[in-house]
Amino acid sequence: MVGVLFGPPGSGKGTQAELIAPILGVPHISTGELLRAESEAMTPLGAEVAPLLAAGELVPDELIERVLEQRLRAPDAAQGALLDGYPRTVAQARALDDLLAETGRRLEFVLRLDVDDKTLIDRLLRRAHEQHRSDDNPESIAERLAEYHQLTEPVIGYYRGEGVPVLEIDGNGTVEQVHAEIIRALQKVRQD
Ligand code: AMP
Numbered sequence: 001m002v003g004v005l006f007g008p009p010g011s012g013k014g015t016q017a018e019l020i021a022p023i024l025g026v027p028h029i030s031t032g033e034l035l036r037a038e039s040e041a042m043t044p045l046g047a048e049v050a051p052l053l054a055a056g057e058l059v060p061d062e063l064i065e066r067v068l069e070q071r072l073r074a075p076d077a078a079q080g081a082l083l084d085g086y087p088r089t090v091a092q093a094r095a096l097d098d099l100l101a102e103t104g105r106r107l108e109f110v111l112r113l114d115v116d117d118k119t120l121i122d123r124l125l126r127r128a129h130e131q132h133r134s135d136d137n138p139e140s141i142a143e144r145l146a147e148y149h150q151l152t153e154p155v156i157g158y159y160r161g162e163g164v165p166v167l168e169i170d171g172n173g174t175v176e177q178v179h180a181e182i183i184r185a186l187q188k189v190r191q192d
Helices: 013-024 031-040 044-055 061-072 090-102 117-131 138-152 154-162 175-191
Strands: 002-006 028-030 081-084 109-114 166-170
Touching (some): 002 013, 013 028, 013 081, 013 109, 013 175, 028 031, 028 061, 031 044, 031 061, 031 081, 044 061, 044 138, 090 154, 109 175, 117 138
Parallel strands (some): 002 081, 002 109, 028 081
């Protein structure tokens, strides 16, 4: 089982992935978390990506594809994974398809969290006070939303073309409401 939680920054991907991954029995893999851990540990990779993270810019496709590939090869991901924050470009989506095909797997679903831009900005500014992430400031937030609309949203069209089920979820509600809607959507797609 490999699934993707898709949505703009602040749409609740991380929160919902934490709730759903244990139900699906697979690890929650957040590429943003992997990069932040590298950056905090001050590894060479971390030093390379830290300025990009702080500015809210995407890291290069080849770099993140390598990070994801390594994480997916870990033993706990043998049964699958719930991806959060990957893919963010069509090139990354193609790389994921190739990676899964190597082990005879394919993507089962894409859960797309849809949230209004105004709600996203409010949530990200609130998180800035709570978590002190280097990229939760007004300039980086604007950059991340622009990157999302320009580079990441086209990934949905790519998956529709490939026949991967895209489950549309209204992400504007409370954590509990969104979680319940995701569960309903997953039950439906798994029955079909
Ligand atoms: P996130 O925690 O998913 O919001 O990611 C935080 C930051 O990590 C992003 O703003 C990017 O700088 C970087 N990042 C995470 N995932 C990717 C990805 N798939 N492609 C490019 N950059 C990424």
